[in-house]
Amino acid sequence: MAPKKKKRTGPSKGEPPRKKAAPPACCPEVYLTRPPQPEEKKPGQLDDDQLRQFFEEGFVLVKDFLKPEELQPVRDDIERLVDDLAERLFKAGKIKDKHKDAGLFKRLTLLERDFPGTAVILHKTGKLPKSFRDLWSNERLLNVMEQLVGPEVAGNPIWNLRTKTPYNEQTEVPWHQDNAYMDEEALGTLIPTAWIPLLDATVQNGCMQMVRGGHRKGVLAKHVCCTGGTWYVEMAKEEMEQTLDCDLTKDVVTCEMPYGSVLLFNNLTPHRSLSNISTDVRWSLDLRWMNPGKPAGLWGLKGSLPMRSAKNPDLVIDWEAFEAVDRNKQQQKSVDNVAGAEDEFDATIQGPWMTRWEIVHHNKHTRSMVNPGK
Numbered sequence: 001m002a003p004k005k006k007k008r009t010g011p012s013k014g015e016p017p018r019k020k021a022a023p024p025a026c027c028p029e030v031y032l033t034r035p036p037q038p039e040e041k042k043p044g045q046l047d048d049d050q051l052r053q054f055f056e057e058g059f060v061l062v063k064d065f066l067k068p069e070e071l072q073p074v075r076d077d078i079e080r081l082v083d084d085l086a087e088r089l090f091k092a093g094k095i096k097d098k099h100k101d102a103g104l105f106k107r108l109t110l111l112e113r114d115f116p117g118t119a120v121i122l123h124k125t126g127k128l129p130k131s132f133r134d135l136w137s138n139e140r141l142l143n144v145m146e147q148l149v150g151p152e153v154a155g156n157p158i159w160n161l162r163t164k165t166p167y168n169e170q171t172e173v174p175w176h177q178d179n180a181y182m183d184e185e186a187l188g189t190l191i192p193t194a195w196i197p198l199l200d201a202t203v204q205n206g207c208m209q210m211v212r213g214g215h216r217k218g219v220l221a222k223h224v225c226c227t228g229g230t231w232y233v234e235m236a237k238e239e240m241e242q243t244l245d246c247d248l249t250k251d252v253v254t255c256e257m258p259y260g261s262v263l264l265f266n267n268l269t270p271h272r273s274l275s276n277i278s279t280d281v282r283w284s285l286d287l288r289w290m291n292p293g294k295p296a297g298l299w300g301l302k303g304s305l306p307m308r309s310a311k312n313p314d315l316v317i318d319w320e321a322f323e324a325v326d327r328n329k330q331q332q333k334s335v336d337n338v339a340g341a342e343d344e345f346d347a348t349i350q351g352p353w354m355t356r357w358e359i360v361h362h363n364k365h366t367r368s369m370v371n372p373g374k
Contacts, residue, residue, distance in 0.1 A: 028218030044140025058269035073131035105280040117347025119163040151310035154292035164282040178267040186297030198283040206276035215268035
């Protein structure tokens with residue numbers, strides 16, 4: 001039985017009102033056109049070659065953008081998140097060993113071994129510790145975003161802490177365009193992502209691969225759901241070649257990155273992460289921004305978070321209101337899996353994107369959507 005579709009709601013509280021318009025089917029200008037550039041030179045801004053690459057190729061890798069002392073608080077807060085989850089699992093009788101001495105890059109793997117699904121539970125927690133907030137609103141990152149989306153900058157509600165434990169299918173993300181997870185209106189919104197690894201990202205531990213120029217037609221290719229035992233949608237290589245005019249023999253770029261680097265790309269650039277065949281957890285954050293006057297893409301479930309405004313230079317970021325809406329719970333409830341949304345140890349993920357694409361492979365994630373509580 002097909003899942004019942006929810007009626008779309010308007011923008012969430014905190015998101016500026018916007019005119020409703022027919023979703024564009026093709027809009028290359030959104031992804032290829034630079035906005036007017038700031039007259040003032042600011043720290044962290046991309047140079048002309050980097051801007052050209054972002055808009056023409058769909059991504060740019062900026063090495064040594066962040067200093068270790070800026071990222072260490074993020075590592076520390078991740079350790080605290082892992083510790084908090086381990087304590088809750090232990091008190092609930094899910095695990096017998098909290099592995100307290102294992103360290104940031106080993107502990108989650110051991111917890112995952114003892115209670116499969118731990119990495120997914122942490123991934124969907126959705127908490128924004130102070131270090132995450134500070135990184136998302138980092139002055140130099142916002143200076144870059146002004147160059148990409150203009151002087152009005154907001155955080156997009158789709159952000160993730162990636163918990164890529166070794167040899168774990170649940171953390172392997174196949175070829176896709178980010179717009180495949182968003183509603184139709186988001187095709188008309190440029191949503192730049194900063195992918196930030198919290199260690200050196202290598203082929204062995206699952207670095208990113210990008211498809212150069214895959215955004216240039218301004219279209220979203222066909223995806224299917226769901227890959228293996230995951231909640232991820234996937235775009236076939238043939239689809240990339242035929243619909244997006246990509247040549248995968250020469251357009252695929254493997255992005256190994258030293259710690260402190262940032263990979264910037266847009267929401268139509270095809271990408272994936274490789275398998276983690278190392279012995280360490282490959283931690284990373286993906287953070288997104290946008291013009292707050294445009295559709296956020298999250299099916300009306302949560303609005304964007306204004307971070308900088310030329311119109312309101314005294315803007316104060318309202319983190320508490322933003323974090324009060326749990327995106328993952330809202331996604332699960334929107335497809336009638338209320339039980340999963342309310343279970344703190346539920347290791348499944350569902351959302352409206354599953355109803356947008358053909359489900360060609362069922363697993364525990366799709367079954368929980370069709371048969372809530374199972």
